[in-house]
Amino acid sequence: MIDASALRDLEDILPGRVSTSAADLTSYSRDQGPVLEPALPVAVVRAGSVADVQEVLRWATRHRVPVISRGAGSGVSGGAHATTGSVILSLELMTRILEINPDDETAVVEPGVVNAALNDAVAGHGLMYAPDPASYRWSTIGGNVATNAGGLRCAKYGVTRDSVLALDVVLADGTLVRTGHRTFKGVAGYDLTALMTGSEGTLGVIVGITVRLRYLPTSVHTVAAFFEDFTSAAAGVLAIGRARVQPAILELLDGNTLEALDGAHGSDLRRRGGSLLLARTDGYGAAAEAEQIRAVLLGLGARVSDEGSEEADRLIDLRRHSRGDEVDDLYRVGEDVAVPKSQLVGYVAALEAMASRHQVQLKVVAHAGDGNLHPTFWVERREGPQAQERLESALDESVRCALDLGGTITGEHGVGQYKRRWLAWEQAPKILALQAEIKRVFDPLDILNPGKAIVS
Amino acid sequence: MIDASALRDLEDILPGRVSTSAADLTSYSRDQGPVLEPALPVAVVRAGSVADVQEVLRWATRHRVPVISRGAGSGVSGGAHATTGSVILSLELMTRILEINPDDETAVVEPGVVNAALNDAVAGHGLMYAPDPASYRWSTIGGNVATNAGGLRCAKYGVTRDSVLALDVVLADGTLVRTGHRTFKGVAGYDLTALMTGSEGTLGVIVGITVRLRYLPTSVHTVAAFFEDFTSAAAGVLAIGRARVQPAILELLDGNTLEALDGAHGSDLRRRGGSLLLARTDGYGAAAEAEQIRAVLLGLGARVSDEGSEEADRLIDLRRHSRGDEVDDLYRVGEDVAVPKSQLVGYVAALEAMASRHQVQLKVVAHAGDGNLHPTFWVERREGPQAQERLESALDESVRCALDLGGTITGEHGVGQYKRRWLAWEQAPKILALQAEIKRVFDPLDILNPGKAIVS
Known part of the structure; x- marks a missing residue:
């Protein structure tokens, strides 16, 4: 557990950026995913610059403190949930669009730039930033990259990864590195940009994003x-x-x-x-x-x-907006499985049968062009723990069934904290072990969002 | 250096698949890239199955023998060049198209399937495999994935990585793993599929590829x-x-x-x-x-x-076919830089000035939609070593200039053996070090195509 002097140290390094108010600790303690283990962070840091982020990570390395980075907190898998003893590193103040290059068809943004804000800024150039998660009006591009967010338009334009060219990343020890390239194509070395995209803050903190823009359709x-x-x-x-x-x-x-x-x-x-x-x-x-x-x-x-x-x-x-501002909890859980397109019809029928068998409510929306489904299962809160168990059984069965049909446990939301229990259902022990070893390469002290995204 | 008994061991394990004939050792000693350090392998193994590949890698692990996997040998960066004491693992006999799923819009192929052969097989379903390197009529999909090959159509459809959903990979110790998913979207864990794509045989041997197909355009x-x-x-x-x-x-x-x-x-x-x-x-x-x-x-x-x-x-x-079947050598080198699109005009002018200043011949083709240029520089062989030096100077300057304009040393051909000298010009020491550490995670004995793709 972090001691008081370490916390004072942090406040000294980043005056005015550190909050330990009860209100902040509570409101930054979770994203919109279901909370399995409620916990409060010890502090919230609102970074204003890359240098701030570097300072936080140098401090965290010195004191061995877990750091959970987040944008708007719009994630739905608990990837930004606080864990005991952790510090929340909010990037929401880093909202500058650093470059728009109409001829290159690229832009460079800070992580806190809201998805819709970038689209507003480039539309006048006849360009768009294609990835459009349903949360595009409040989610940040940094968070979109950290989760490799999908959206509606990916049927044609691909997911976030397909629009990310380069990343500025602060590593666990505070070192700033740049991965990727400013060009559309580039194959020098391993694809660290893709490795970082979707790693949910477990390999580094994304502080700058170079994106490829697409042509805004006239029709x-x-x-x-x-x-x-x-x-x-x-x-x-x-x-x-x-x-x-x-x-x-x-x-x-x-x-x-x-x-x-x-x-x-x-x-x-x-x-x-x-x-x-x-x-x-x-x-x-x-x-x-x-x-x-x-x-x-x-x-x-x-x-x-x-x-x-x-x-x-x-x-x-x-x-x-069909998801509205529903926040999932233990009585209502939105899923994010994907199946091969040919399995859509059968899977949908299976879901309906499952809901009826487990006596849970079900509604489903799907990014059908990608075979990506969002079934939401829920039970009445007043029914208590027994209903919760039925809900859990339905969720487990829906995930197992998607996997049996050749699918995945998460098409676009990420594993976060909530879906880790299903990850080993999808991935073989050797694959899990390789990921844990990659994590150790980037984060030997395990201070970057530990207990998320992978199973170690 | 490998001893005779180890080689007999290999022949015993894979009867009929191992060749040590002088003709084979010579013809498998290189791809189409320039050769800096001519070397012959000690043997060529033509694998017929995943099990064969596993046997080769188990054997290589036991005897600490470098293994260089290859498809058609159509690469142009020396990624498949032999090094002293190495075994060439050819996957050219693994040519089965294992699945075509017209409703899922996916196919599963062995690595030796020629790019054009897959396109021929799926065209009747109104589908195509989009990545189309100029070598599409003889290069293999395994090789395309190992180099993250580009091509002409990537202006609209993206590079090889954008069409690869899942990979079957034999790791250095012979373990078979599967990365990725059969669905269009999937974000469970780190993106090992993208990490493997373009890793030029240094992290594992790709023995199966699940690809996404696109709609064959009617017009x-x-x-x-x-x-x-x-x-x-x-x-x-x-x-x-x-x-x-x-x-x-x-x-x-x-x-x-x-x-x-x-x-x-x-x-x-x-x-x-x-x-x-x-x-x-x-x-x-x-x-x-x-x-x-x-x-x-x-x-x-x-x-x-x-x-x-x-x-x-x-x-x-x-x-x-403008590249024809020109094989690069030390008097003629085709480059593969990419620059941001806005820099195309200036870069082209700079190339012409450079060619004139260094008295070398120059011709250029470009995948212009991606800012990816293939300048070929050459000198007359009869002019000897001095001309070679002029060629080297022009090459170095062209690469340096592309980097100064925000470009990359390789848009789609890969680093291989030939471009390693330029990699540190593009990537910071920490990025190089991270890649070397990732390599050690996958290949602790450094037997997978050592001395290629990255700088350790």
Whole structure:
């Protein structure tokens, strides 16, 4: 446990940046993921510069204090949850966009830059930062990189890793290094940029990000299709794939999600169908692609929105916020499995059977173009521990089933703290051991977000 | 040095798979990169199965023998060059396509599958394997992954890493592991798949590859534009970017390359311009995108091919083979630098000045959409060592200049053996040290392609 003199040392090094107020310790003690082991940090440091981050890590190395770095705390796997004796290193004040290079089609940002802020800043140049997690209006690019965040547009544009060219990283001992390159292509040495992306603060603290930007599409078309049930909508996803049309966004919402949206927004979606499939195409071929998708879905008997319908666009926005500001807890858990696309229909049917068998509530949204599903399971809080057990059983079974179908325990949210119990279900002991050894290379004292992301 | 009994041991373990014939030792002693230190291996093993590869590595671990794995030997950085006392592990017989999953849009292949063979196999499903190095008709997917190969289509579809989902890898001690996932998205643990991709056989031997396939475009348009000189053609690249049109292929050829093509194919390209810019668009928007590109280039005064011209398509094929089967040596070296796109014009001018100053010949082709250039410098063999020195000076200067402009020493060919001397120019000592430590995690005895890819 950290002693008082070490803490005074930290306050001396970074005057005005360290808080030990009860309010801060509480509000920085967790992200939006379920908390398995509630704990408060001993301090919160709000770094204002790379030098601040280096000072924190030099101090942490001297005193052997665990450091948990975070951006907006919008993660949903507990990757930023505090552990006993830890210091939270918040990067939320590092919000400068350092460079926008319209001809290079790149930008360089500090980690605390909010995803949407970068998009606002580059739109005037006809550019966009493609990765768009549902939290894009408040999550930070540093956090997006630390978790290799996905989003809606990755169906066409790839995940965060595919847009990251170079990283400035402060290592455990305070050394600042740069990985990667400013060019689109580059294969000098091992791909440390990709290794760092998605490592959830366990290998270093990301303090600068060079991203590749994409062309802001001039034309965007959206198709909304209501289906009788979820299974037939999932079949629609496969049919679009078989037509070899690549949507930018392809989202699937089940009946319970429609009901929840109706409750929150006063819409009447559930009345219109048991499931909704939303497809957005963009770019020079957008109109033709949307037409093709409409034809495919009409052929399956769906009720498809008219060409150019404003409602379809509005539904995409609703979908972006379908998670709302729900914070998961032990009575309500959102999952993030992914399965090969051909398994979507079967997996969705299995989920529904599981929910019924374990007597838990279920709603599902899916980034269907990627086979990435977010089932949310919940039980009534008043039902107590027994209901919690049923919830746990349903969660375990849903994860096991995804793995059996060739899937993964996490498509885009990360392992964090919450999903570590499932990691060994997916990865062989030797793979787990290699990761633990890589962690030791970067962080021999195990002070960087210990107990997260990997199993050692 | 390996002793005779160890070699007999290998022959006993893998009867019929081991060759020590002088012809084999010679022909497997190098790839197409320049040879700095000529050496013959002590044996060549042609593995027929994963089990064979495991046996070779168990044997190599027992006897501490360096193992250099290779596919077709089409690399151009010396990554597969033999070193003294080494065994060459050829994977060219492992040519099975194990799975094609049209609905999942994935395939699983053995490492010896030739790039074009996979494309032939999946085209009937309306799919393609996007990465297309110029060597696609003979290079293997295993080799493509080991070098994170680029190609022409990466302007739109990304490099090899962006198409690799999972890898089966035999580790130094013979253990078989699987990295990654069969799904498009997946963030469980560290990205070992990306770490392995481009590691040039120094971290493990890739024996199985799960790739993501893309939709074979139904519509393809090609624009050929002749410019007065290379600098104005490079400006055309920037102008296409500023129009925010994304070509699938964007290739730039200088006058000397046109002359070389004329010599090889009897064409009259050089007479028609001092530089040629080739743009291909594909997909539902291909026609509109090509029209936009034509308008932009006409506006710059280029002589642009007619819409639908067959010649433009033929020129793309010519470009694919512009490297021909030239094998680099100490009198002729092809480079592979990349620079940020805004630096293309200036870099091209600097290259021409350098060639003139050092009295060396120069021709340049570029994957211009990615800022990835392949300048080839050469001198006349009969001029002897002094000319070689001039060549070396020009090469060094061209690399230094690319780095000064924010570029990299290798965009897609890899460091191999030949470019190690430049790696420390690009990467800081701490980055080099981290890579050496990662290498030790995977290969504590340093038997996997030692002396390649990284600097330890």
